[in-house]
Amino acid sequence: MLDPLVDEYVQADHHDPALLFTAAYNEFAGPVCGYLRARGVDDPEAVTQDVFLALYPRLDTLHGGLQGAKTLLFSIAHARMVDHYRRRERRPEPAPYEVETDTRRAPSAEDQAFGAGSLGVTELLHGLPDDYREVLALRVVADLSVEETAAIMGKSQGAVKQLQRRALGALKKRALLRNGSE
Incomplete structure (x- = not known):
């Protein structure tokens, strides 16, 4: 109708x-x-x-x-x-992403930097004296100025510069020893 x-x-x-x-x-x-x-x-x-x-x-x-x-x-x-x-x-049918079944796992940059990789920051800093670790964490990781680091650590700016130089030297030495032993 x-x-x-x-x-x-x-x-x-x-x-x-x-x-x-x-x-x-x-x-x-x-x-x-x-x-x-x-x-x-x-x-x-x-x-x-x-x-x-x-x-x-x-x-x-x-x-x-x-x-x-x-x-x-x-x-x-x-x-x-x-x-x-x-x-x-x-066009292939899109498949839903499932984290549990994904075999393409790569460590994140953060994991690599802080210990998941062979030269992790945490591993390298582990054996350094406390003052060295503190100055490197404030200057390099936190990206603070010499003045800000000196104020936080209660030291003079010259002392912070000297500590940083010594800490970087010790860090370099540890990294070279590590690479030489692998």
């Missing part, structure tokens, strides 16, 4: 594209969407809208009225469905 708008189209001027479009949409949007859903298209509502957008520019040259629009709509819908499956074949 045709709805009143379709009856109106049948009784009105058959050459009015806007009226034909409205009648075709009201009559066939549901069946086109159902066809696309039944054929397994991922987003049948969006593809249905695309089908009707493709129909609109062709209305001026369409023959057969509402029946012609139906034939053209389902031809367009079929082509969109085929395009959907072709796209799906070219």
Whole structure:
């Protein structure tokens, strides 16, 4: 049974594209969407809208009225469905990321710097005197100035510079010994 708008189209001027479009949409949007859903298209509502957008520019040259629009709509819908499956074949299905099953593990820069790597900062600093570790942590890691480090450590700026020089020397010596033993 045709709805009143379709009856109106049948009784009105058959050459009015806007009226034909409205009648075709009201009559066939549901069946086109159902066809696309039944054929397994991922987003049948969006593809249905695309089908009707493709129909609109062709209305001026369409023959057969509402029946012609139906034939053209389902031809367009079929082509969109085929395009959907072709796209799906070219693009692999995305897989969800699961941390537990990911074997591509690499240590972070932080892990490498603070002990997970062979020359971790924590390992290198471990055997140094407390003053050396403190000055290196404040000057290098915290990126504080000589003045700020001196104020925190309660030492003169000259003493901080001397401590830093000695600590870096000891650190270099430890790194060289470590690399030489591997």
